[in-house]
Amino acid sequence: MTDHASIARAKRPEFRNINAFSDLPTYLLPPAGIVSILHRVSGAILFVLMPFIIWMFDTSVSSEFSFARFTNLFSVGIGAVPGWMFKLIALAIMWSYLHHFIAGMRHLWMDISHDAVTKEFGRSSALVTLALGSLLTLALGAKLFGLY
Amino acid sequence: MAVNYGTKRLATGAHYGLRDWLAQRVTACLMALFTIILLAQVLLSKGPIGYDKWAGIFSAQWMKFLTFVVIISLLYHAWIGIRDIWMDYIKSVALRLSLQVLSIVWLVGCAGWAVQVLWRL
Numbered sequence: 001m002t003d004h005a006s007i008a009r010a011k012r013p014e015f016r017n018i019n020a021f022s023d024l025p026t027y028l029l030p031p032a033g034i035v036s037i038l039h040r041v042s043g044a045i046l047f048v049l050m051p052f053i054i055w056m057f058d059t060s061v062s063s064e065f066s067f068a069r070f071t072n073l074f075s076v077g078i079g080a081v082p083g084w085m086f087k088l089i090a091l092a093i094m095w096s097y098l099h100h101f102i103a104g105m106r107h108l109w110m111d112i113s114h115d116a117v118t119k120e121f122g123r124s125s126a127l128v129t130l131a132l133g134s135l136l137t138l139a140l141g142a143k144l145f146g147l148y
Numbered sequence: 149m150a151v152n153y154g155t156k157r158l159a160t161g162a163h164y165g166l167r168d169w170l171a172q173r174v175t176a177c178l179m180a181l182f183t184i185i186l187l188a189q190v191l192l193s194k195g196p197i198g199y200d201k202w203a204g205i206f207s208a209q210w211m212k213f214l215t216f217v218v219i220i221s222l223l224y225h226a227w228i229g230i231r232d233i234w235m236d237y238i239k240s241v242a243l244r245l246s247l248q249v250l251s252i253v254w255l256v257g258c259a260g261w262a263v264q265v266l267w268r269l
């Protein structure tokens with residue numbers, strides 16, 4: 001702890017009386033920070049939606065009859081809830097899984113390689129993670145909604 | 149290091165060590181392996197995927213073995229992650245403990261359901 005305090009540090013900007021218009025728009029997490037909080041958010045989403053994921057696993061593998069119920073949920077819906085609502089939930093699961101997977105791989109890579117633990121790599125790999133997660137979600141989402 | 153044993157011992161929290169950190173990474177690798185294997189089987193199959201093809205993937209004994217391991221991995225992995233979230237944001241010990249208990253109930257229940265589905269196949 002004492003070592004930590006003795007290191008000379010550059011003076012960091014201090015914010016007092018934060019102005020919503022001039023300070024908040026400029027106060028942004030770095031890409032690595034965005035990836036980190038989204039890693040947590042995506043994990044939480046998957047945790048909350050776990051029963052739906054298992055329901056999909058259950059109905060899709062149990063029998064041909066239940067498989068039809070599984071596909072019907074997304075094409076017809078259930079009761080007053082239309083199918084596209086469930087497609088949106090599925091899309092949320094896809095993004096969460098993809099982001100969590102890629103951000104996790106980035107973590108593992110940083111655990112294995114000391115070369116990866118630099119400010120530059122942290123930034124560039126974070127940008128790659130965000131881009132890859134978003135693009136794959138877009139591609140799979142387009143497939144899900146029948147665009148191709 | 150601050151004293152955290154005896155009367156100063158924290159009543160809740162992580163195991164203050166390597167075990168959970170390592171477990172989260174080992175389980176992550178297992179789930180990543182499962183993801184890649186499942187994805188490969190889906191992508192390498194020809195034609196539209198109906199019930200037979202999809203259920204066929206999970207009916208192989210080695211795939212059941214792997215899926216079971218992944219369900220248990222997910223249970224442990226998600227427990228560590230969700231527990232970290234409660235520990236970071238919930239300051240009240242009573243509320244945190246309650247949320248941790250609910251998380252365990254949620255996760256064990258989900259894992260039981262998934263295992264039940266798997267063993268029916």
